[in-house]
Amino acid sequence: MLHIIACCKWVIDEVYIKRGRGEEIDFSSVDWKISDYDRHALEEAVRIKDSLGGKVTVLTVGAENAVKGMKDMLSRGADEGCLIKDESFARLDPAVTADIIAHAVKSRLSPYDLIFFGDGSSDLYARQVGPRVAAKLGISCLTGVRKIAFKDGYVEAERSLEREIEIVQAPLPVAITVLPEINTPRIPGVKDTLLASRKPVLNLSSCDFPDYTVPAVRTVAIKAVRLDRGCVFFENNAGGISSLVEELKKKGILS
Amino acid sequence: MSGIWISSEEVAGVGMDIARMRGESLVRLVWRGEKAHISAYLPSLIDLVEKEKPSAVIFPSQVDLNDLAAGLASALNCPFISGCIKVAADETGLEAQRHIYGGAAVQVVRSDAWPVVLTLVGGERVELEGVEIKEVFPVSQTAVKVLERKVKESANRPITEAKVVISIGRGFKRREDIVLVKDLAARLSGEIGCTRPIASELHWLPESVCIGLSGVQVSPDLYLALGISGQVQHVVGIRGARVIVAVNQDEKAPIFGVADFGIVGDLYNFIPLFLEALKGTR
Numbered sequence: 001m002l003h004i005i006a007c008c009k010w011v012i013d014e015v016y017i018k019r020g021r022g023e024e025i026d027f028s029s030v031d032w033k034i035s036d037y038d039r040h041a042l043e044e045a046v047r048i049k050d051s052l053g054g055k056v057t058v059l060t061v062g063a064e065n066a067v068k069g070m071k072d073m074l075s076r077g078a079d080e081g082c083l084i085k086d087e088s089f090a091r092l093d094p095a096v097t098a099d100i101i102a103h104a105v106k107s108r109l110s111p112y113d114l115i116f117f118g119d120g121s122s123d124l125y126a127r128q129v130g131p132r133v134a135a136k137l138g139i140s141c142l143t144g145v146r147k148i149a150f151k152d153g154y155v156e157a158e159r160s161l162e163r164e165i166e167i168v169q170a171p172l173p174v175a176i177t178v179l180p181e182i183n184t185p186r187i188p189g190v191k192d193t194l195l196a197s198r199k200p201v202l203n204l205s206s207c208d209f210p211d212y213t214v215p216a217v218r219t220v221a222i223k224a225v226r227l228d229r230g231c232v233f234f235e236n237n238a239g240g241i242s243s244l245v246e247e248l249k250k251k252g253i254l255s
Numbered sequence: 256m257s258g259i260w261i262s263s264e265e266v267a268g269v270g271m272d273i274a275r276m277r278g279e280s281l282v283r284l285v286w287r288g289e290k291a292h293i294s295a296y297l298p299s300l301i302d303l304v305e306k307e308k309p310s311a312v313i314f315p316s317q318v319d320l321n322d323l324a325a326g327l328a329s330a331l332n333c334p335f336i337s338g339c340i341k342v343a344a345d346e347t348g349l350e351a352q353r354h355i356y357g358g359a360a361v362q363v364v365r366s367d368a369w370p371v372v373l374t375l376v377g378g379e380r381v382e383l384e385g386v387e388i389k390e391v392f393p394v395s396q397t398a399v400k401v402l403e404r405k406v407k408e409s410a411n412r413p414i415t416e417a418k419v420v421i422s423i424g425r426g427f428k429r430r431e432d433i434v435l436v437k438d439l440a441a442r443l444s445g446e447i448g449c450t451r452p453i454a455s456e457l458h459w460l461p462e463s464v465c466i467g468l469s470g471v472q473v474s475p476d477l478y479l480a481l482g483i484s485g486q487v488q489h490v491v492g493i494r495g496a497r498v499i500v501a502v503n504q505d506e507k508a509p510i511f512g513v514a515d516f517g518i519v520g521d522l523y524n525f526i527p528l529f530l531e532a533l534k535g536t537r
Contacts, residue, residue, distance in 0.1 A: 131325035216368035236520025
């Protein structure tokens with residue numbers, strides 16, 4: 001019986017982020033979602049459980065609105081949830097998030113065999129939490145994983161590096177961070193959503209954790225990226241396209 | 256504390272700046288031994304850093320080195336700022352910029368504690384001479400064993416160096432249609448790039464030419480986006496382009512919001528017309 005933990009982050013959907021005045025970001029109409037790569041992490045956990053048997057616990061750390069996130073996560077095939085929620089957990093440094101997850105896993109979710117993460121989050125993309133949790137727990141971490149198989153009690157994984165594919169073998173327990181090409185996440189149906197609210201959830205808050213030192217890294221500003229180049233349009237016909245070519249000549253790109 | 260350590264010359268530019276600001280020397284790490292899983296290097300790197308106490312350890316933002324950086328920061332219980340696009344040291348600490356929200360925003364972070372671990376995206380390579388070297392050796396036993404390594408299929412010329420990049424997205428209906436782009440690339444002496452789905456889901460092109468936040472970032476003179484909707488994760492990879500031309504059937508496609516020139520229409524009509532218009536140009 002495998003115990004598989006999938007860690008998911010509830011994040012602002014960047015599609016709804018608009019540039020406000022100047023460099024400000026307009027968060028007024030944002031929606032939230034499960035971080036993209038984390039959906040693949042949860043899907044992989046559920047697929048392994050379905051083929052080898054066991055239990056999937058989905059874990060999230062966040063502020064009040066993570067309650068909604070947990071329900072979404074539970075509708076995607078996890079058996080149980082671990083919701084670590086506190087107002088002070090809204091914008092955590094990845095180092096602190098990792099400490100919290102490692103503490104929860106050690107004290108409340110052990111024994112475990114596999115811990116899945118997305119390779120990076122849709123909001124911060126710091127790519128730190130997976131390897132840091134593994135380091136805290138003293139287990140191996142396989143990052144950038146695009147394929148997994150099980151052989152003789154070992155995990156065999158394909159890691160996608162910059163110029164190579166590295167095939168590695170690791171004993172359990174192990175932490176794995178996945179790339180999106182590993183699978184296609186399911187879309188939960190109405191029944192899955194209804195069932196989700198009946199699944200057991202372990203609720204934890206800041207009082208269940210030791211005081212973590214205030215991270216030495218602090219965010220001093222978040223600025224919207226200005227990308228607008230004032231697009232000039234041309235018709236998709238011979239006349240329009242020769243005008244485009246003329247413009248490219250003016251810019252010194254063609255001669 | 257002493258020394259600004261860099262893992263390779265790829266990140267020497269930032270390393271030199273920080274070293275100068277702090278009046279410290281630059282030290283380059285040299286990786287010895289047979290290539291093992293990256294975790295093999297962590298114990299000796301931790302030992303070395305604990306003994307010699309550098310102020311900063313700087314790596315390029317790569318899969319393995321990011322692991323090493325995270326493991327090192329965890330062992331030292333020190334700040335780790337990953338994926339920096341800009342770093343500047345001052346009297347008390349350092350300020351770094353990094354992309355967040357898929358590239359829609361830039362996060363400015365400060366760290367006033369040393370040591371600090373950094374990974375850099377697109378760091379400036381500087382050839383170093385006479386710089387002090389520290390050797391890092393792998394341990395012989397690791398829990399993770401490498402069974403095999405395969406070189407990924409990749410472009411002949413790195414796309415990051417191309418003057419013209421023609422990039423394809425989901426607007427292409429069939430894999431065979433890439434031949435149309437090859438003609439165009441040959442005509443413009445350009446390289447072909449693509450979006451994440453074309454490389455990772457459809458496998459039409461190698462990942463080495465996948466452009467965006469999780470791929471390569473390019474800054475050609477001309478970036479021609481064909482059938483690309485322009486999700487922010489892709490767009491962040493082309494911000495350095497001098498001129499961006501976008502062709503898309505959907506006039507509301509976000510790619511037009513970041514382009515200099517746009518054509519709303521069918522790319523299958525555009526390509527032959529564009530080739531025709533290029534006659535007589537050099």
